[in-house]
Amino acid sequence: MKIAVAKEARDGESRVAMVPELVAKLTGLGYDVAVEPGAGLHALIADEEYAAAGAVLDDAAFDGADLVVSVQPLAAERIRGLARGTTTISFLPVNQEPETVVELRDAGVTAHAVELIPRISRAQSMDALSSQALVSGYRCAIVAAGMLRRFLPLNMTAAGTVQAAEVVVLGAGVAGLQAIATAKRLGAVVRAYDVRAAAAEEIRSMGAKAIDLQLETLEGAGGYAREMTEDRAARQRDLLTPYIAAADALITTAAVPGRTAPMLVTREMVEQMKPGSVVVDLAAETGGNVEGSVAGEVVRIGNAQVWGGRNVPSQMPGPASKLYAQNVVNLVTLMTTRDDEGHALFAPDYADEILSGSCVTQDGRIVHEPTREQIEGPAQPGPEPEPQPEPEPEPETSAPPDEQLDLPYDQEADQ
Template sequence: MRVALVPELVGKLTGLGYEVAVQPGAGVGSLSSDEEYVESGAIIEDDLSSADVVVSVQPLDIATIRLLKQGTATVSFLPVSTELGLVADLRDTGVTSFAMELVPRISRAQSMDALSSQALVAGYRCAIVAAGMLRRFFPQNMTAAGTIQPAKVVVLGAGVAGLQAIATARRLGAVVSAYDVRAAAAEEIRSMGAKAIDLELETLEGAGGYAREMTEDRAARQRDLLAPHIAAADGLITTAAVPGRQAPMLVTSAMVEQMRPGSVVVDLAAETGGNVEGSVAGEVVRIGHAQVWGGRNVPSQMPGPASRLYAQNIVNILTLMTAKEGEPLFAPDFDDEIVAGSCVTHAGEIRHAPTREALEGSETSA
């Protein structure tokens, strides 16, 4: 279980002038004790009613939000498209909320990009899961008894998670090939020591470094062309996802059924619909001869490093929103692109336009 602040970074916030209070036992899941927080300068406190800023990994629940004083700010992941009721409550209670998913993907915001930091953890974990489930060596082994050939791994999606999965599988010795719909990804794949799969289809560059949606005809053609690569793989890792949208279905169950006995499929996107037809978040299911592992809250499966990276993202964005002098200490500048882009609610209003429009539509239809 991840935590939004680790003991080693408490001093960064107290150094800015904040008093840091940590909920009792908050760091237990990430192997940080209350005593370590106290030694780092925090206090252990369960009362949020006097807080000016509350940081967390997942959004606070409605009961907790209603305990906050008007004007309190929250900073967390906040999946606005699926949490419209929560957004309405944040608006109605006068709470200012910032969503880490909405931090703009610009150079100045890289140190605050929690999606990327957590994808790094998830990509590594995916490769380790695949290696652990596959009942054969990843690397080639040459022995007096003969040579064991290396495992073949295919990775679909070459964003932060996909590239980390590639790098980890390569470090473990597997022969890796990968595919992404973005043209720039091919060079990144090769830089990790993997082979870039070229399907000779049009590329799909989208905004913010993500791929744009493809037509169903192109998706079907892509699946046909990927099928032989997947059938020849011992392990398949899929990582294609766009925040706030359903994951694209890249691999049909029929394609998985063509894989050899003992094959392993790891679907990182299972929580958002899945890249692999039939995958189930948090479960291992069998499709044909393959075991299919559906990812669920994958960064939390490595809570220590995931918390450390996320906490640094939190400290960096709070530092941006801290006044250099004068009062109040927490003084977000809404003219700043990062602050404005990540803000969901403020002063009784929904500032994130797509969320505001979606909520107004839902309230009108109700």
């Protein structure tokens, strides 16, 4: 059984789907691991490290592979070169890349999207969204600190006192909590807000102050927030405005996978910030939490510099790759069984909700129903079954008394 590790080809992608220190876990399961030369180059991992860990460096790593792992989806020409029945594991934004899903379907490839893994406790070790959000949250705080032209911590010196910077974080998911923790460790005064009631305690546990707007909470499924009405969104923006105006740095992290990010901060709100202030919008790539932010660019709105995040985990490829690779190993382990002789078999059990939930295409079909409806439309009703003639009634017979005593007897129904 062979696992191939792809060299990422998309511009700006620096991560790799497997790191040398975890290759041994795959070979220990009984797999051969083939790595495309240069796969780890941008993550500062040399080919020799993979070879020393037991992997084979091979330009034709995909040939004969049962499983191909990557960070980004494979390009169309690479998908067409895979043997039918090959399985892939990667991020796969089905709403943004329906053409890739069609290529996978037509090639007969079984594709798993890591962002579709159910958010249940048993799947936490495979949750790539959370592992990469951890990296993103840290990076956001570092970007804010680097762009801000003042100290973050309080400094008391013989020449005078320099007050700590004030940082506001919107969104207290994995990324937001990591941004809070990092800014707090750097010495800033941190305030944070999230629409979910449970988030307030988590914010305080990071040492920050939870902003209470006295609005109804919006708890949703899977740990995400429910979508809010426009009226509530407007009231929320009005109440947040004074906190944002007082901040030296604003970090926004609110995002829902596969959907446009909610717009939390208007241009007018940013224009009220102080000269030299900084805004970091982690969600810029999916529409942005801040009106006017641009993914991959720094723009000026009023007195503030607004940094739009683009593939933020890839900006720290070393830790991001290690965490993602561990997610992949855990998912592969779930897909692995052993035969009677102890040999590893790549045999995913699609009765498992983790595997069925993350599977997008299989056997030439799109099996993820929302994606199938988006691409192929609603399922067409089948032909009406032909009417069957009614069976001839059987002649009535009476059972002997002894047989009647042996019939099932529902005491609860009788009572």
